Amino acid sequence: MGNKGEVAMLKCLINMLEKHYPESRYCVPIAKFSEEDFDQLDVRSMEPLEDYILAQGQYKPLSPVTKMVWSLFIKLKRAFRVAAVILAAYRMRKSSQRPRENSAPYQNLWTMKSAEAVIISGGGYINDIWAIPSAIRCGLVPFLGRIFCKPVVFSGHGIGPLQKGWLKLWLRFCLKEVKFFGLREGSQSPKILKELAVPSYKIMVTGDDSFGLRSMYTRGQVRQRLGIEKDKVVIGLNIRLHGYNQNVENYIDKIADIIKRSTLRLNACVLFI
DSSP states (O other), X not given: OOOHHHHHHHHHHHHHHHHHSTTOOEEEOSOOOOGGGOSOTTEEEOOOHHHHHHOOOSOXXXXXXXXXXXXXXXXXXXXXXXXXXXXXXXXXXXXXXXXXXXXXXXXXXHHHHHSSEEEEEEEEEESSTTHHHHHIIIIIHHHHHHHTTOOEEEEEEEEOOOOOHHHHHHHHHHSTTOOEEEESOSSSHHHHHHHTTOOGGGEEXXXXXXXXXXXXXXXXXXXXXXXXXXTSEEEEEOOOHHHHOSOTHHHHHHHHHXXXXXXXHXXXXXXXX
16 A cells, blocks of 8 residues: 555545445455554455565576576466465365465455455556556456455556556456446546446446545645635645656656646646645
8 A cells, every 4th residue: 555545545435335334344455554544443454466476586697598587487486376376265265264374365365255345446556557466456356356256346446558468358357247446537447447348337437535535624724724825726736756666857847847837727736745
């Protein structure tokens, strides 16, 4: 999980689920965070499966041939880990005993089996830029939920760009039983989901779910505290360039220009979040 906005979004989503499904327990397969982030202690978070599947050790090849062989070995190792997780899920589905292995993947599977629903929330996880993590988090995880016959829900997602043929085929297979997709934007994401054979009745543009949680300040109080004029539009902006890009300096000028033109046209004030 990246930031407190996503935690806020999760709290809002969980509150809505508990209203309609009291006494339920939810499995949230995104990342670690402490129990004190939640009032509902029956909501559990899991370490991302991609951390386990993509782990490859510290060895660095010395020559082009060694590098090619090492790359092939790593790919086969990852494929084996994916297959091992899927087989473990099938075995665990029929078993009533907790797995002896203490590693995160097996504990995650047990958590998923004992939960009422699987929620994949927040972020732009389905795209070509992070193709392998997309295939794991938004493909493998829903497929595992299907193995355990658990309803799978996506919430607060932005999708695309998505052009890779193998990723599309994999996601079409994995997403066909997903119950609901909540999207952050309605321009491109619904189109891409329909290309993945997701029916329209499962898709809803909800915006960013985190805004469903009340702020400790009203809009008027925010304006007053920051000295923003009443006639100015306030644009909240969260640019997480430092966390997502190694070459941040290549983007600063472009974004600064967009912000400048937008604020002038809209008579707006930018509030950086």
